[in-house]
Amino acid sequence: MKARGLTWALLPALLLAACLASVSVGPYSKVGIVQVFEALSGRGAPSTYLYILSYRLMRTAAAIVIGVSLASAGASLQYTLRNPLVDPYLAGVSSGALLGVTLMIYLGHTGFLELYVAALAGGLATLAAVTLISLLAGGGASTFLITGVAASYVLTGVTMFLMIGLGPKLPGALYWMFGSVAFVTRPLLLRSAAVAALSIAGIATLTRYINTFMLGDDVAKSLGVSTGLLRTTVFALASSATSAVVAMSGPVGFIGLVSPWLARRVYGSSFSLALPAAAMIGATLAVASDIAARLILYPSEAPLTAVTSVFGAPLLVYILLKSRGESPW
Amino acid sequence: MPGYGIQALPELRDARRSVDVPASVLAITLAIMVVLVALSAYSLSEVQSINRRLSSLSSSVSNINNTIMSEVSAKLAYESEELGSLLSGLNSSVSYEVSRLNSTIKELSVSLRFPVEIVDALNETVFIPSAPTRVVTLDPAATEDVIAVGAAGQLVGIDNNSLIYLPPPFNYTVNKLYENGSVKNIGSTYTSPSIEAILSLRPDLVIGTAGWGYNNYIASVLGQYGIPVLLLPSYNSLSDVYESIIMVGEATGHVQQAVSTVERDSELMASLESRLSNYSPVSVALVSWINPTYVTGGGTFQDSMISLAGGVNVFENSTGWPVISAEEMLNSNPQVIIVMSNGGLFNETSLIQWLSSSIGPAYENISAIKYGRVYVVEGWYESLLSEPAVLLPYGVELLAEVLHPQAFNITQPPGVISPSTLSLPGATS
Amino acid sequence: MKILNDVSFEHEGGTLVVIGPNGSGKTTLLRSIAGLTRYSGVVEIEGLSPARYRNYMSYVPAQPSLDPMARGLDIGLAMNYRSPGNLWRQHFREWLATFGVEGLTNRAIFTMSSGEQRLLLIAAALSRTPRLLLLDEPTAFLDMTNQAKVMKVLAELSRSGVTIVMATHDLHYASLADNVAVLSKGRLVAFGSPREVLNEGLLSKVYSVSIKKVNDDPPLFLPGLF
Numbered sequence: 001m002k003a004r005g006l007t008w009a010l011l012p013a014l015l016l017a018a019c020l021a022s023v024s025v026g027p028y029s030k031v032g033i034v035q036v037f038e039a040l041s042g043r044g045a046p047s048t049y050l051y052i053l054s055y056r057l058m059r060t061a062a063a064i065v066i067g068v069s070l071a072s073a074g075a076s077l078q079y080t081l082r083n084p085l086v087d088p089y090l091a092g093v094s095s096g097a098l099l100g101v102t103l104m105i106y107l108g109h110t111g112f113l114e115l116y117v118a119a120l121a122g123g124l125a126t127l128a129a130v131t132l133i134s135l136l137a138g139g140g141a142s143t144f145l146i147t148g149v150a151a152s153y154v155l156t157g158v159t160m161f162l163m164i165g166l167g168p169k170l171p172g173a174l175y176w177m178f179g180s181v182a183f184v185t186r187p188l189l190l191r192s193a194a195v196a197a198l199s200i201a202g203i204a205t206l207t208r209y210i211n212t213f214m215l216g217d218d219v220a221k222s223l224g225v226s227t228g229l230l231r232t233t234v235f236a237l238a239s240s241a242t243s244a245v246v247a248m249s250g251p252v253g254f255i256g257l258v259s260p261w262l263a264r265r266v267y268g269s270s271f272s273l274a275l276p277a278a279a280m281i282g283a284t285l286a287v288a289s290d291i292a293a294r295l296i297l298y299p300s301e302a303p304l305t306a307v308t309s310v311f312g313a314p315l316l317v318y319i320l321l322k323s324r325g326e327s328p329w
Numbered sequence: 330m331p332g333y334g335i336q337a338l339p340e341l342r343d344a345r346r347s348v349d350v351p352a353s354v355l356a357i358t359l360a361i362m363v364v365l366v367a368l369s370a371y372s373l374s375e376v377q378s379i380n381r382r383l384s385s386l387s388s389s390v391s392n393i394n395n396t397i398m399s400e401v402s403a404k405l406a407y408e409s410e411e412l413g414s415l416l417s418g419l420n421s422s423v424s425y426e427v428s429r430l431n432s433t434i435k436e437l438s439v440s441l442r443f444p445v446e447i448v449d450a451l452n453e454t455v456f457i458p459s460a461p462t463r464v465v466t467l468d469p470a471a472t473e474d475v476i477a478v479g480a481a482g483q484l485v486g487i488d489n490n491s492l493i494y495l496p497p498p499f500n501y502t503v504n505k506l507y508e509n510g511s512v513k514n515i516g517s518t519y520t521s522p523s524i525e526a527i528l529s530l531r532p533d534l535v536i537g538t539a540g541w542g543y544n545n546y547i548a549s550v551l552g553q554y555g556i557p558v559l560l561l562p563s564y565n566s567l568s569d570v571y572e573s574i575i576m577v578g579e580a581t582g583h584v585q586q587a588v589s590t591v592e593r594d595s596e597l598m599a600s601l602e603s604r605l606s607n608y609s610p611v612s613v614a615l616v617s618w619i620n621p622t623y624v625t626g627g628g629t630f631q632d633s634m635i636s637l638a639g640g641v642n643v644f645e646n647s648t649g650w651p652v653i654s655a656e657e658m659l660n661s662n663p664q665v666i667i668v669m670s671n672g673g674l675f676n677e678t679s680l681i682q683w684l685s686s687s688i689g690p691a692y693e694n695i696s697a698i699k700y701g702r703v704y705v706v707e708g709w710y711e712s713l714l715s716e717p718a719v720l721l722p723y724g725v726e727l728l729a730e731v732l733h734p735q736a737f738n739i740t741q742p743p744g745v746i747s748p749s750t751l752s753l754p755g756a757t758s
Numbered sequence: 759m760k761i762l763n764d765v766s767f768e769h770e771g772g773t774l775v776v777i778g779p780n781g782s783g784k785t786t787l788l789r790s791i792a793g794l795t796r797y798s799g800v801v802e803i804e805g806l807s808p809a810r811y812r813n814y815m816s817y818v819p820a821q822p823s824l825d826p827m828a829r830g831l832d833i834g835l836a837m838n839y840r841s842p843g844n845l846w847r848q849h850f851r852e853w854l855a856t857f858g859v860e861g862l863t864n865r866a867i868f869t870m871s872s873g874e875q876r877l878l879l880i881a882a883a884l885s886r887t888p889r890l891l892l893l894d895e896p897t898a899f900l901d902m903t904n905q906a907k908v909m910k911v912l913a914e915l916s917r918s919g920v921t922i923v924m925a926t927h928d929l930h931y932a933s934l935a936d937n938v939a940v941l942s943k944g945r946l947v948a949f950g951s952p953r954e955v956l957n958e959g960l961l962s963k964v965y966s967v968s969i970k971k972v973n974d975d976p977p978l979f980l981p982g983l984f
Contacts, residue, residue, distance in 0.1 A: 028529035051528050051554055082825060113549075165649050175543065182524055183546040185553050197363070208839040214825035215836050219879075222792045222817035222892075223837065224809075268866065269828040270835065300521040 007266050011280040015064075018287040022060040025291050028052050061193075062184040063286040066252055067259075069196040069245045071282020072275060073238035074256030075263060076203045079271045080213055080234045081141045088242040088256035090144070091235065092151035096126025097246045099155045101176045102162045116188050116247050119176060123243030126151055131236060144235055178303030179250035181290055188248050195244035199237045200279070207272045210234065214269050253305045254312035255282050255289075261319055285312075377555060384555075387458030391444045405434065445579055450539035450562040451548075457534060457557050460582040465527055467518045467537030467544050469494050470564060470718035474573050475536065476502050477590050477719045480581035486530045489517035496709040496720065518542045524550055532556055534580060538563055565630045567598065567637070570721045594722045598637070601722075601729055604736045605639040611732045613640040614663040614697070617715065619675050620683050621652045631714065634721065638728035639736075640665070655687030659695055665732060666697040667746075669715065670707045677703050677744060704731055708747040726753050761786040762797070765946045769923075772936030773916045776925040779965055782941040784925035785820060788892050791923060792817040803890060813840070815890035816883035820898065820925075822875070826868035830854075830878050834863070837882040850885035857881060857907055872899040880908065884915075891915070893924045897931070909934075932956060933977045940964055952977065 024033040035049050073088035100122025101115050109115070130151050134143045166173060175183070203210075209230050212220040217227050245252070263278035289311065293302045412427060444458045465486035466472040472491040475484060476499050484506060492514055495503055506512040515526040519542035527535065527547070535551055537544040539560035548558040559580050561573040571591045578587020613635055615625040625631040627645035635642045643661035644651065668680055680703065684692035697703050706714060710727060717724040730737050730751060743750040762783045776784050790797045792815065793808025803811045816837075824833065831850075838846040854860050857877045867875060876899050883891065891912075897905045909931065916922050916936070924931070932938050938955045940948040942964045948955045961969040961979060968982035 026525045028525045051531075052525060054554075055524060055528055055550075175546065182522070183543070183550050185549055193363075211832070211836045212839055214828045214832060216819070216823035218789075218794060218819045219817060219822060219837075221794050222812070222815075223839070224812040225839075264827065268832065269825045270832045297521065300516050301523055302521070 007277065011277065011284070015280055015284045015287070018284050018291070019060050019064070022063065022287050022291050023053060023056045026052065026056055026294055058184055058186070058189065059181045059290060060287055062181040062189055062249060063290045064283045065189065065193045065196055066181070066245050066249060067255055067281075067283035067286030068279045069200065069241040069282075070252065070256035070286075071259035071263075071278040072200045072203060073241045074282075075260035075271070075275050075278040076210060076234050076238050078260045078264075079210055079269070079274065080231055081145070082213060083141070083145070084261065086145070086257075087253070088238055089152070089251065089253075090148040091130045091239040091242075092126045092148045092155060093123035093239050093243045094246050094251035095152045095155035095159065096122040096124075097243065097251070098122070098173070098176045099159045099162075100125075102159050102166070102173045105166060105173050106162050113187070115176075116191075119247035120243055123246055124240060126155065127236065127239040127243065131232060135232065141231060144231070176246070176250045177305075179252040179305040180293075180301070180303060181249050182301060184249055192244040192248035196241045199241035199244070202237045203234060203241075204275065206230065206234065206237075207275060210271045213271075249304070251305060252286070252289075252308055254308040255285050258312050258316055258319075259285060261316065265319060265323065377553070384456065384458060387444050387456075390458070394443075442582060442584070447559060447576055447579055449558075449560045449576070451545070451560050453548075453560070455557045455559050455580070457580055459533075461532075461534035461580065463530060463532045463534070464581065465515060465530055465532040465535045466491060467515075467522075467535065467547060468541050469716065470538050470541075470573070471536040471561060471577070472503065473499050473719040474561065474577040475581065477574060478578040478581060478583040478587040480577070480583050481506065483581055484512050486513045486515045486527065486532065488515055488519075488522075490519060494712060494716075496712055518544055518547060522547055527551065528554065534559065536561065536577060536580065564716075564718050564721060566633050567721060569630075570717075570719060571595070574719065590719075597722050597726065601637070601726060605729060605733055608639055608733045608736060610639055610641045611665055612643050612661075612663045612696075613665045613667065613728075613732065614643050614658065614661065615714075616666060616668045616680070617650065618671065619668070619679050622654075622658075622683065623650050624653050626651050630717070630721070634714070634717070634725050634728055637725045638732055640728065640732045655684045655692070658684065659688055659691060662694075662696050664696045664700070665702045665704070666695075667714075667728075667731065668703065668705045669711050670705050670745075671711070673707065676705050704742060704744060704746050706746045708749070710746055710748060710751075723753050727751070761944055762790070762941075763944045765941070765944075766799075767939060767946060767949045769921075769937050771919065771921055773912070773922045773924065773934070774937045774939060775932045775935035776923065776939045776941060777927070777929065777932050778941035781943075782964075783944045784941055785894055787939075787941065788817070788894050788923065788925050792892050811890070814888055815892060816886050816888040817892040818876075818879050818883050818894065818896060820894040822879055824867045824875060824879070826866065828867050830862035830865055830867075830870075833867075833878060834882045834885055838886060841886075846885045849887065850881060853881035853884045854878070856911060857904070873901060873904060876900060877904060877908070884911075889920060891920060891922045893922065895926060896924060897926060897928055929956075929961070929979045930976070933979075 020033070020036070024036050036053065070088050074086070077086045077088060077090065078084060097119035100118035100120075103122075104115055104118040109118075130144070130147045134147045137143050137147070163170065163173060209225050212223060212225045213227070213230075215223075220227050242256070259278040259282040260274065262281050263274040267273040267277055285308070289304060289307045292311065293304050293307045296302045296307065443460050444456060447455045447457070449455050462483055463485045464475060464480065464483045466475055466484065467488050469488075469491045472484075472487050472495065475481060481502050487503065487507075491503060492507060503512070507514070513526075513530060515530070516523045518537065522543045524547065528551075533556070535547070535556055535558045537547065537558070537560055539545065540563055544560065548560055551558050559576060561576060562569040564570055564573070571594070574587050574591050575584075578584045578590075615631055615635065617623045617625065624644050625635075625642060626647040626649050627642065628648045629650065632642050632645055643663045644653065666680065668675055668677070670676060681692065681698070684695075684698075692698060713720055713724045713727060727746070730739060730753075731742050731746065734740065734742050737754075739751075765783075765787065776787060778784050786795060789795045791801055791803070791808060793801075793812070794817070801808055803815070808815075828836075831847075834846065834850040838850075851860060851863065854862060854877075857880075859874060859877050859881075862870065862874060862878050867878075870878065876896065880893070880896060893912075896908060896912075900908065912922055912924070913934070924935075926932070933952050933956065935952055937950065938948070938952050939946060940955060940960065947964060948960055956977060956979065958969055958971055958979070965981070969979050970982045972978050972980050
């Protein structure tokens with residue numbers, strides 16, 4: 001119990017610290033933490049600093065949106081399907097988004113807004129297809145997983161065919177494989193944040209019902225919870241939040257997988273406690289990863305997914321080792 | 330009996346609802362998210378409103394400029410008439426003053442040309458309020474254009490590839506500027522661009538090739554900050570090259586030099602055309618990698634270069650850069666095979682090894698092999714044929730010399746084509 | 759696949775014990791009453807269909823699949839997801855105290871024995887204060903002490919007016935019921951008070967093994983192995 005109370009105070013503090021660090025760090029070293037406070041205190045700053053600060057603020061905001069969305073989506077899926085290996089991309093939305101984008105580039109449309117729409121459309125179309133097929137095949141938890149995995153493979157394969165013919169336009173498509181917050185513009189951020197916030201709010205309203213999954217399908221159904229419908233709804237909401245994030249900044253891996261794990265270590269199986277904790281952990285991880293991405297290959301940038309994977313994997317292993325002897329899931 | 334009380338039928342309802350701590354925490358997290366998004370959006374609005382004020386100021390300036398322009402040219406016309414009559418008898422100091430006046434007039438006319446509006450390759454209207462003094466280029470082709478129109482002095486930032494891959498004479502210029510610190514490296518826009526590095530240079534014009542690497546994304550992010558970004562058409566044909574040069578000339582205030590560059594290039598192309606008019610086309614295969622073997626197909630700029638150089642691409646029916654087998658090479662039977670050495674990786678032997686390992690001694694029946702017309706391209710001539718950009722006409726000239734040596738009074742082009750073995754009469758030194 | 763055929767009965771108040779060999783359809787009968795499986799025919803509880811009676815009944819399956827990392831209190835919370843307020847919490851703790859396992863609220867499922875899990879689930883089911891309690895093999899996994907505790911509680915509940923439907927293998931609980939239903943191969947072969955229904959002949963036929971009545975009051979039946 002003590003760990004829980006401490007964590008509620010610690011998590012927001014960590015998040016705020018990460019945000020502050022994020023705005024103070026970057027290749028243009030003249031803008032550091034001192035300048036941030038100068039700007040905040042209204043004393044004014046040279047306009048160059050303002051540009052840089054504004055840019056970093058945009059990145060931080062995007063990172064938080066990514067972290068909150070992916071962690072919430074991941075948590076809701078893991079608790080609904082009671083499976084620790086599940087991450088927000090299980091519906092194949094990132095492969096769908098990548099295919100949509102590659103197709104657009106192949107056909108010659110390279111404007112950023114067009115690609116955003118293509119990514120969003122690709123992701124949501126994949127989600128719809130996977131949901132439909134899973135429902136037709138019975139609608140059980142494992143059906144969703146298998147269909148999603150199959151969809152991922154198929155779409156990635158088709159994408160690879162297309163990528164061969166892209167030539168020098170290839171890096172543009174690769175952006176949607178690597179993930180980055182470097183190019184987020186305000187209209188995209190607002191759109192994605194809106195979609196993600198709505199989806200997560202939707203999931204939040206279902207918290208009480210998602211909690212009943214821990215009782216097992218039988219007991220949950222006897223309480224009046226339509227488990228099949230609930231599973232499908234969570235699946236759809238989580239994947240649309242993920243789609244919004246992927247469309248904005250490409251697939252960022254691992255955060256959606258590891259944040260629920262961390263939340264679960266402290267809060268156990270109560271989804272109503274784990275969801276907000278996972279969201280905050282996800283946001284902090286995302287912001288920290290973006291900071292690392294900017295620093296590691298200074299002054300160049302590392303792809304965000306690379307950073308999250310390289311740092312996330314040892315974290316996961318550490319959790320596994322620490323919970324040796326306790327139940328797996 | 331907990332809960333059942335006196336009667337077994339529970340009708341108990343507790344209207345009091347406990348405050349859900351976790352729900353409020355989620356609300357706080359979402360609120361933080363919303364606040365941050367709103368904050369960044371607001372800061373951006375601030376920047377954009379400043380930019381709007383700047384651009385309305387610029388349009389007032391342009392009105393004033395137009396007025397000045399008409400008045401000054403009227404005045405100048407009058408003054409030069411007067412001076413013209415005095416010039417003949419006066420000593421050199423006066424003519425010196427006159428020529429100084431002329432160059433000032435030229436500078437003035439350059440800045441009076443602004444603001445300009447250019448429609449770039451993505452059909453965006455780029456508004457440049459005044460002659461740019463802080464230009465950043467995003468890729469080697471754009472850098473070449475800027476140098477070619479004489480705007481190198483306005484450069485403050487170039488990308489990493491421009492620092493490494495430019496052919497002469499551009500690389501001399503670039504290295505000089507980089508060494509004396511007037512130009513900074515902003516990183517590679519092909520792999521990992523840094524927006525911050527670009528922003529920190531406070532550019533007033535950014536130029537890049539549309540669709541190359543991350544350029545389109547960079548354009549959209551910088552556009553938020555009101556920095557004009559000019560995206561040039563990808564260099565697929567001669568008209569693209571000319572268009573880019575003119576665009577860059579307009580954007581940097583060097584229209585005259587841009588125009589003269591384009592004129593010089595078109596003259597070269599015209600003379601090539603007349604030189605080759607009496608010769609029938611030669612069939613060519615242009616190989617860019619061996620095993621897997623990539624060749625140039627139809628619809629590429631290299632394909633159009635081949636046609637302009639008096640050749641016919643044997644693989645023009647496949648689009649892009651297809652992978653071919655040794656059999657296909659045998660079937661298409663080109664008269665000339667040109668191999669890009671890729672920095673010395675490939676030569677004639679590698680080609681023959683690949684062919685013979687697939688189709689055995691049958692390769693000797695390929696026309697190019699039989700008549701000894703296999704050429705390997707090395708040195709910066711490689712980028713001349715693969716990323717010609719501004720130098721596209723010279724790439725055509727190179728190909729023409731290889732395909733129709735007689736037209737250039739060359740008896741036999743060397744097996745290894747490099748700047749030291751074959752010269753380009755039309756190119757600048 | 760039809761599991762039950764031609765099953766029809768009426769039961770009013772008190773305890774109904776359903777007995778029968780494995781595969782005779784006991785679980786399916788309970789699930790039908792709980793509204794978990796499709797059935798043709800009519801199931802009415804106090805005039806309402808199972809779907810509408812949800813709030814007034816609790817179902818405890820034979821093999822629940824509880825989340826191993828869940829804490830005891832979370833299980834109670836999940837069971838009572840519909841109730842506002844915290845009243846259920848007090849009832850839940852009191853039921854656990856009655857079974858003597860108050861400490862389960864803070865332990866994770868995976869640390870509990872199957873018996874403890876069963877007690878937890880029953881306590882959670884009761885914290886909803888249902889009018890109908892459906893129990894599938896409630897005494898499985900329980901040692902004699904706990905069996906006695908649970909049965910005592912059920913008896914008291916039954917006297918207070920709660921209807922209990924219980925499927926079990928233990929024939930001696932059948933003797934204590936108000937009504938007994940005997941299922942065999944999906945058919946209802948007998949329904950009525952224990953006195954009417956329980957006799958050696960019927961039981962031996964249904965269970966395909968020789969059953970002897972070894973005591974009269976209370977009636978006790980055992981397989982004739984000896």
